[in-house]
Amino acid sequence: MLKILKYSFFDLMRSRWSYVYFAFYLLLGVVLLFLNNDLSKAVITLMNVIIVLVPLIGTIFGVMYYYNSKEFTELLLAQPLKRSSIFLGQYLGVALSLSISLILGLGIPFVFYGLFESSAIWDFSLLLVTGTFLTLIFTALAFNIAMSNENKIKGFGYAILLWLFLAIIYDGLFLMTLIMFEDYPLDKVSLIGTMLNPIDLSRTLILLKLDISALLGYTGAVFKQFFGTSFGLIISFVMLAIWVALPVLRIVFKSKKKDF
Amino acid sequence: MKTFVQHNLFYIIFFIGFIGFSQTIEVCGDCTITSLKEAIRIAKDFDTIVVKKGTYKAHDIVIDKPLTIVGENYPVIDGELKGEIITIISDNVTVDGLFIINVGTSYTEDYAAIRVRKSKNFVIQNLVLEKLFFGIYIEKSSHGKVFHNKVIGDAVEEYNSGNGIQLWYSHHVEIEHNYIEHVRDGIYLEFSDDCLIKNNVSALNIRYGLHFMFSNDDTYQDNTFENNGAGVAVMFSKKIRMYNNTFKENWGTASYGMLLKEINDSEIIGNTFEENTIGINIEGSNRIIYKHNNFKNNGWAIKVRGACYTNQFVENNFLYNSFDIAYNSKVNDNVFDKNYWSNYTGYDLDKDGIGDVPYRPVKLFSYIVNRTPETIILLRSMFIDIIDFSEKVSPVFTPDNLMDHHPQTKKVTW
Numbered sequence: 001m002l003k004i005l006k007y008s009f010f011d012l013m014r015s016r017w018s019y020v021y022f023a024f025y026l027l028l029g030v031v032l033l034f035l036n037n038d039l040s041k042a043v044i045t046l047m048n049v050i051i052v053l054v055p056l057i058g059t060i061f062g063v064m065y066y067y068n069s070k071e072f073t074e075l076l077l078a079q080p081l082k083r084s085s086i087f088l089g090q091y092l093g094v095a096l097s098l099s100i101s102l103i104l105g106l107g108i109p110f111v112f113y114g115l116f117e118s119s120a121i122w123d124f125s126l127l128l129v130t131g132t133f134l135t136l137i138f139t140a141l142a143f144n145i146a147m148s149n150e151n152k153i154k155g156f157g158y159a160i161l162l163w164l165f166l167a168i169i170y171d172g173l174f175l176m177t178l179i180m181f182e183d184y185p186l187d188k189v190s191l192i193g194t195m196l197n198p199i200d201l202s203r204t205l206i207l208l209k210l211d212i213s214a215l216l217g218y219t220g221a222v223f224k225q226f227f228g229t230s231f232g233l234i235i236s237f238v239m240l241a242i243w244v245a246l247p248v249l250r251i252v253f254k255s256k257k258k259d260f
Numbered sequence: 261m262k263t264f265v266q267h268n269l270f271y272i273i274f275f276i277g278f279i280g281f282s283q284t285i286e287v288c289g290d291c292t293i294t295s296l297k298e299a300i301r302i303a304k305d306f307d308t309i310v311v312k313k314g315t316y317k318a319h320d321i322v323i324d325k326p327l328t329i330v331g332e333n334y335p336v337i338d339g340e341l342k343g344e345i346i347t348i349i350s351d352n353v354t355v356d357g358l359f360i361i362n363v364g365t366s367y368t369e370d371y372a373a374i375r376v377r378k379s380k381n382f383v384i385q386n387l388v389l390e391k392l393f394f395g396i397y398i399e400k401s402s403h404g405k406v407f408h409n410k411v412i413g414d415a416v417e418e419y420n421s422g423n424g425i426q427l428w429y430s431h432h433v434e435i436e437h438n439y440i441e442h443v444r445d446g447i448y449l450e451f452s453d454d455c456l457i458k459n460n461v462s463a464l465n466i467r468y469g470l471h472f473m474f475s476n477d478d479t480y481q482d483n484t485f486e487n488n489g490a491g492v493a494v495m496f497s498k499k500i501r502m503y504n505n506t507f508k509e510n511w512g513t514a515s516y517g518m519l520l521k522e523i524n525d526s527e528i529i530g531n532t533f534e535e536n537t538i539g540i541n542i543e544g545s546n547r548i549i550y551k552h553n554n555f556k557n558n559g560w561a562i563k564v565r566g567a568c569y570t571n572q573f574v575e576n577n578f579l580y581n582s583f584d585i586a587y588n589s590k591v592n593d594n595v596f597d598k599n600y601w602s603n604y605t606g607y608d609l610d611k612d613g614i615g616d617v618p619y620r621p622v623k624l625f626s627y628i629v630n631r632t633p634e635t636i637i638l639l640r641s642m643f644i645d646i647i648d649f650s651e652k653v654s655p656v657f658t659p660d661n662l663m664d665h666h667p668q669t670k671k672v673t674w
Contacts, residue, residue, distance in 0.1 A: 041580075052642055171643035178635050179628065186634040194637055204637060223637060 004076070004086055008093025012065070018097050021057065025105025033113050043123045046106065047206045050131045051199055055138040056163050058098060062142025063159045065094050067152050077260055087143070087255040091248070095139040099132045106131075126209050130202040133240040137198050138163070140247035147254050170197050187222040195236075198243045205236050288312035296321055296329070296337070303327055311335045311358065319343050319364070326352035334359040334388060339373075341365070341391075346374040354383040363392040370422060372397035376404065384409065394422035395443065398430045406435045413443035415466050423471075424462070427452040435460060445471040446488065453477050461486070468493045469510075472500065480505060491516040491536065500526040510536045517558065520545045528553060530674070538563050539581070542571070551575055552674045560586050560626070569593045575672045578602060578621070582639065585621040585662075588630045592659040596621065600668040608669045619667040622658040624651035 012018050028049060032042040069090065076086050110124060142159050149155040174193050178186055194200045208227040226232040285307055287299045296318055299309045305325050313333040319342045323329070327350075336359045339345040343364040346355065353376075360373045372394035376382050382404040389395045395411040398404065406425060415421030424440035426448045427433055433452065438460045440446040446462030448471045449455060457480035462469035469485035472478070472494040481503035485492050491510035494500060500523060507517035517536035523545040532554045533539035539558040542548075543565040550573045555561035561581040562573075571594040578584045579602045598614075606617035625644050629636050638644050651658060 048640060051640075168643045168646070171638055171641045175628070175635055175638055175643065179632050182632040182634075186632070190634045190637045200638075200641070203640060207639060 002089070004081075004089025005092045005096075008069075008090045009097055012093060012097040017061070018101055021061075021098065022101040022105045025102055026108060029106045029109035033109055042110075043120055043127060044210060047127060047203070047210075050127060050134070051203050052167060054102065054131050054134045055167060055199060058095075058135045058138030059142045059159045059163045060156075061098060062091075062094055062139040063146045063155055065090070066143055066146035067155065074260055083255045083258075084252045087147075087251050088248070091140060091143050091251060094143075095136050098135045098139065102131050102135060103128050123206070123209050127206055130205060130240070133237075133244065134198060134202055136244045137240070137247070140244060140251065143251050144247050144254070147251065147258060166197055166199050171200065174200075191223070191226060195239050198240060201236055201239060205233075282306040282308060284308045284310055286310050286312065287316075289314045300325070300327065306352075319345050321346045323348045323350060323353050323355075325350050328354040329356065329358070330354075331357035331359070336361060339363050344369075344371045344373075344375060348374070348376045348379055348382055351380045352382070353379065355385070355387065356383070357386045359388045359390075361390045361392075363389075363394070365393045365420060367420070370394050370397060370426075372422070372426075375399070376401045380404070383407065388412075390414075392422065392443070394426060395424045395440070397423075397426045397428070398433060399428045401430045401433070403432045404430075404434070406433065406438065408437045409439075411438065411440040411443060413441070415443050418444055418466055421466060423448040424465070426450075427455065427475075431455065434458070441465065445469075446485070447471070449473065449475040449478065451475060455479075458482055460484075463487050465489060469507075470494075472497050476500070479503070484508065485510070485517075487511075488515075490514060491518060493519040493521070494523055495519070495521040496523075498524050498526070502526070502528045502531060504530040506532045506534070507536060507539070508532075508534045512537060516541045519543075520548070523548065527551075532556070533558055533561070541565065542568050544568065546570055548572070549574070552672070553577070555579065555581055555584075557581065559583065562586070564588070564594070571595070572597075574598055575668075575674070576600070577672050579671075583623060583626040583629075586626040586630055587622045587659060587662065588627075590657075590659050592662040594662075596662065596664045598666045598668060598672070599664055600670065600672045601664065604667050604669075606667065613669055615667040615669055617667075618663040618665045620652055620655065620658065620663045622662055623648045624657055627657050 032045055036042045036045065073086065106128065141162060145158045145162065146155050149158060178190060194204050204227060208224060227236065285293060285299050285303055287293050287296055287309060293299050296311060296316060300323055303309060303325065308328040308330060311329065311331045313335050315336040315338055317338045317340055319339040323346065334357060337345055339362045341362045341364045345360055345363055355374065363373045364371045373389045373392045373396065374384060375397040378400045380401065380403050382401065384396060385407040387409045389411045392413055396406055396409065411424040413421065413424065421444040423445040424443040424447060425435060425438065429451045431453045434456045435447060436458045440462045441464045443465055444467050446465045446469045447457060447460065450473045452475045455478045460483045462483065463486040465488045467489050468491065469488035470480065470492045474496050476498045479501040482505065484506045486508045488510055489512065492507060510517050515537045517533040517539045519541045521543045524547055526548045528548060528550045530552045534556045535558065537559045539555045539561040541563045544567040546569045548571045553576045555576065556579045558581045560583045561578050563586045566589060573594065573596045575598050577600045584601060584603060601619050601621060604615055604619045606615040606619065608615050625648055
């Protein structure tokens with residue numbers, strides 16, 4: 001598995017797309033810092049970008065890589081290798097190279113800007129950690145979709161739909177539910193609703209760490225109590241880890257049964 | 261004002277007449293007079309009592325004649341938690357430079373470190389008050405000065421703590437350059453008219469930094485209210501002038517920079533509201549002018565609750581607030597004009613500094629949050645941005661005449 005991981009990883013590291021992705025984040029970081037002149041402000045703006053773009057890029061990239069390297073995968077399958085290690089190796093290769101592009105691309109401008117002397121370092125680390133989690137989650141989901149669909153167009157379609165659903169439609173449905181049941185106590189419902197969507201979960205985590213927390217007013221007290229404590233933080237990360245684990249398990253499971 | 265001068269003039273002449281005869285009495289550990297009470301008993305009108313450095317255990321000190329009491333190097337008056345420490349019941353009393361600690365706590369009486377009762381022309385200055393219940397309590401008095409005092413409480417709960425400086429049925433009192441922290445209400449005015457509150461710092465109090473009730477024609481300016489449990493509350497008053505104050509970091513679930521309730525005909529000019537959960541919460545307040553204020557990094561800059569008519573919001577800066585204005589009805593009778601909004605996305609083709617497209621400060625999401633507070637969890641979600649945008653294009657839920665027709669493209673300076 002490690003060999004395949006290494007191969008996929010270096011293959012991607014050499015490819016143009018990783019550089020484009022890296023350059024994009026580098027540019028974003030530099031421009032944000034240049035325009036904002038304020039580290040904590042830049043972290044907030046960055047959050048908006050990460051919440052939307054990281055899942056999108058993870059999804060598209062995952063699907064694309066799977067379809068592109070299909071012939072090579074078939075070649076590997078002819079070798080005496082474990083199936084799960086082939087697919088997991090490829091998955092980790094993609095996810096890790098994307099994560100490294102993200103961390104380096106954003107990290108370098110911030111480090112040069114004086115991150116280590118700033119109090120925003122924890123917010124920023126949280127941002128990178130959730131960004132990495134989102135990459136892992138959405139690449140895994142993308143691999144699942146690609147493995148289940150031989151048809152590339154269909155695969156891409158589903159991938160986009162998945163992103164659209166989790167990034168936008170889910171929030172719409174969530175909002176409708178909250179408004180429809182506004183006569184009932186909704187603290188728990190909204191907590192659970194947030195937990196079930198990795199994008200919402202990451203957004204809430206970051207928002208509550210930044211000082212916007214208190215604006216949440218009297219209802220916010222519940223959220224603050226939950227997410228603000230280390231218990232809530234641990235639960236949230238466990239939830240994100242589950243979001244990574246489930247699709248990865250399905251990759252393993254699916255790869256064993258799949259007929260090539 | 262004229263009567264005030266005449267009034268004072270009378271006293272000044274009166275005072276000068278006596279000054280030739282007044283004498284100084286010294287109080288210290290090994291003087292002939294060792295307690296403040298004794299000194300007051302033997303003193304004649306308009307004498308000066310000098311209290312030397314040391315610790316004096318005393319409570320229920322009643323000042324019943326016009327005296328000047330001066331502490332040298334902050335002598336400590338220790339009330340031993342037995343009750344009230346100094347009570348002034350005479351006119352023309354000056355208390356200066358004492359360190360007063362350990363005021364008793366009572367649930368039936370408001371014990372104060374220093375109380376002024378039914379007197380005029382008092383001056384209370386350079387005091388340091390610690391471990392107190394109520395700090396400076398002024399009742400039914402007038403024409404006094406509370407100047408340069410430091411009140412440091414250790415209040416934890418609202419029900420068993422008192423206020424830093426409290427005015428009750430008093431008028432023409434000047435409260436300047438005081439520093440108040442860790443009490444229930446920093447400064448509390450009830451039924452007190454024509455007072456001036458200037459250059460004070462009120463921070464870390466359990467309830468309000470400043471609390472107004474039924475007090476008209478008061479001015480407060482250049483004060484700083486920081487980190488108070490619920491910010492500043494101004495209620496049931498008329499003709500209040502609020503100039504150049506700073507309201508900062510009043511964070512919390514039920515916290516405001518400033519709470520206005522039933523306030524009419526007032527002016528709010530040149531204030532700064534920074535990092536509060538709600539900058540100003542307005543309820544049933546009419547004919548107020550908001551001008552040249554800075555609202556910066558607040559959760560809500562202004563929350564309008566209802567029954568607010570003919571208010572004017574002119575030439576303010578709204579900078580990086582999560583919500584600029586929240587409104588809970590579709591009716592609007594207030595004017596928003598010539599403000600700078602950092603969220604404004606319009607353009608200015610003729611370059612006259614005024615945006616060509618009117619700005620709508622009320623977002624759909626702020627309307628939704630008002631209705632269903634739990635939806636705040638969706639703040640900064642992409643879906644919310646989309647519905648805000650569509651509401652901006654064609655308002656359905658938010659008041660359609662609530663807009664700034666002349667949004668500034670640059671920060672307003674004055």
